[in-house]
Amino acid sequence: MITQEQIANAVCEIYKEAAIILPTDVKNALKNAYDVEESDIAKLNIKSILDNIDIAEEKGIPMCQDTGLPIIFVKLGKVEVENLQEGIIEGVKKATQTVPLRTNVVDPLTRKNTGNNIGKSIPQINVELSDKPELELTVFPKGFGSENNNKLAMLLPGEGIDGIKKFFKEAIISAGGKPCPPTVIGVGIGGSSDMVMKLAKKALLRPVGDKNEDKRLANLEDELLTIANDTGIGPMGLGGKTTTLGVNIELADTHTAGLPVGVCVQCWAARHASITLKDE
Ligand code: SF4
Structure with a gap:
């Protein structure tokens, strides 16, 4: 059985990793962006981000003061697991103290801080079932400078792919x-209104630059990336060629009367880390 203590230790470990070490695909995309940019201001901004990333790793400190809202993706396979939710909560509490993380979680009305990054329905735990004999945990600390810019559209079916592109462009410009660009953008298409936003967020777990297996979506990802970068918003919004490092799309089938589209905006600090636990 995978115990509560193993889950708590694993969550704490990957929370620390996520807060301090940016995934290699994002780092490489930022380095490419530095080479591509021509203006001094765009280069300077990306250089500051890259220096910031190196300092965080060297000193073992979070790469940004906003250590995010705790969001956990779980792939629950065919294994016996003890107190999954309690283990995750314990892990987040432990990470908050030991990394340490900024305490970001508040009551939405009183704004009173809970003091340990735990709250009603927080950490947000997304569970997906799997056939594998293992438990996969992914910590996805979400900064709100980017989260506040997410957008949902319930388009009419007739608006089609052109409607998706138009809505996407409006979301990037708004x-x-x-x-904190350069961003990574997750796009959800289909499902229902709540599902499409989850798809958009889940799309951010795919590496930057990873080609979508669905050729239609791979082409659309390339087109949306061009649309984002053609805005000229650039690194930190100060102009340049790199507004967005990558666009990832996740799709689900939907109702015949609708075309839900979700845009989930992720800053350059596109943090996440995963671990797989087996029942041994
Ligand atoms: S948007 Fe991202 S980089 Fe900017 S302050 Fe928030 S977490 Fe940090």
Whole structure:
């Protein structure tokens, strides 16, 4: 059986990793962006981000003061697991103290801080079932400078792919420099209104630059990336060629009367880390 203690230790470990070490695909995309940019201001901004990433790793400290809202993706396979939710909560509490993480979780009305990054329905735990004999945990700390720029559209079916592109462009322009670009953008298409936003967020777990297996979506990802970068918003919103490092799409089938589209905006601090536990 995978015990509560193993889950708590694993969550704490990957929370620390996520807060301090940016995934290699994002780092490489930022380095490419530095080479591609021509203006001094765009280069300077990306250089500052890259220096920031190196300092965080060297000193073992979080790469940004906003260590995010705790979001956990779980792939629950065919294994016996003891107190999954309690283990995750314990892990988040432990990470908050030991990394340490900024305490970001508040009551939405009183704004009173809970003091340990735990709250009503927080950490947000998304569970997906799997056939594998293992438990996969992914910590996805979500900064709100970017989260505040997410958008949902319930398009009419007739608006089609052109409607998706138009809505996407409006979302990128409305976000401007607020989400600390260069961003990574997750796009959900289909499902229902709540499902499409989850798809958009889940799309951010795919590596930057990873080609979608569905050729239609791979082409659309390339087109949306060009649309985002053609806005010229650039690094930190100060102009340049790189507004967005990558666009990832997740799709689900939907109702014949609708075309839900979700845009989930992720800042350059596209943090996540995973671990797989087996029942041994
Ligand atoms: S949007 Fe991202 S990089 Fe900007 S402050 Fe928030 S977490 Fe940090």
